[in-house]
Amino acid sequence: MAALAISCGDNKKEKEPEMQIGTQEEVAAPAETTNDSNEAVVTIEGNDQMKYNKTEIRVKAGQKVKLTLTHVGTMDKSVMGHNWALLAQGADMAAIGQAAASAADTDYIPADMADKILVHTKMLGGGESDTIEFEAPAPGTYEFMCTFPGHYALMHGKFIVE
Numbered sequence: 332m333a334a335l336a337i338s339c340g341d342n343k344k345e346k347e348p349e350m351q352i353g354t355q356e357e358v359a360a361p362a363e364t365t366n367d368s369n370e371a372v373v374t375i376e377g378n379d380q381m382k383y384n385k386t387e388i389r390v391k392a393g394q395k396v397k398l399t400l401t402h403v404g405t406m407d408k409s410v411m412g413h414n415w416a417l418l419a420q421g422a423d424m425a426a427i428g429q430a431a432a433s434a435a436d437t438d439y440i441p442a443d444m445a446d447k448i449l450v451h452t453k454m455l456g457g458g459e460s461d462t463i464e465f466e467a468p469a470p471g472t473y474e475f476m477c478t479f480p481g482h483y484a485l486m487h488g489k490f491i492v493e
C-alpha cells in the first residue's frame with residue numbers, strides 16, 4: 332500500500348521542458364557558397380507505365396547540368412529498363428531507337444550512334460537511380476529519349492538550352 336501511494340505522488344512531478352527563448356546567440360554558419368545559377372539540378376522519373384514524368388527540360392547555356400533519373404517502378408530492367416539519353420541536334424530518334432534495340436550488350440546504347448548521343452545515364456530497373464553531370468550544350472532544342480527497345484515512342488521529350 333505504501334509503495335502505491337508513493338508512486339501516485341511522483342506522477343505529479345512531470346515538468347515540461349522550458350522553451351529556450353532568447354538563448355540562441357550563435358548565428359548559423361552560412362551555407363557553403365555555390366554559384367547556383369551555374370548549376371541546373373534536374374530530376375526526372377521513369378515508371379512501369381513506360382513514361383517519363385517530364386516531357387520538357389529547360390536549362391541555360393553554360394550551366395553545369397546535374398541530372399538524376401529515377402526508375403520509380405518495380406519492374407526489372409530486363410523488361411522495363413529506362414535510361415535518359417540526350418541526342419545531338421538533328422539526330423534521328425527513330426533511327427537511334429532501332430539501332431539501340433539490337434545493342435543489348437552495351438545497355439542499348441548503339442556504338443555506331445555514339446556521335447548522336449551526347450550523354451546518357453545507365454539503364455535502370457525499378458527502384459534504381461543514376462546521376463550524370465555534363466555541361467549544357469550550345470543553345471537550342473534537343474531531344475531526349477529512353478533507348479530501351481520500343482520505349483522511345485512514349486519516352487521522349489525536349490531538352491531546351493536557353
Ligand code: ZN
Binds near residue numbers: 381411414477479486
Ligand atoms: Zn524505358
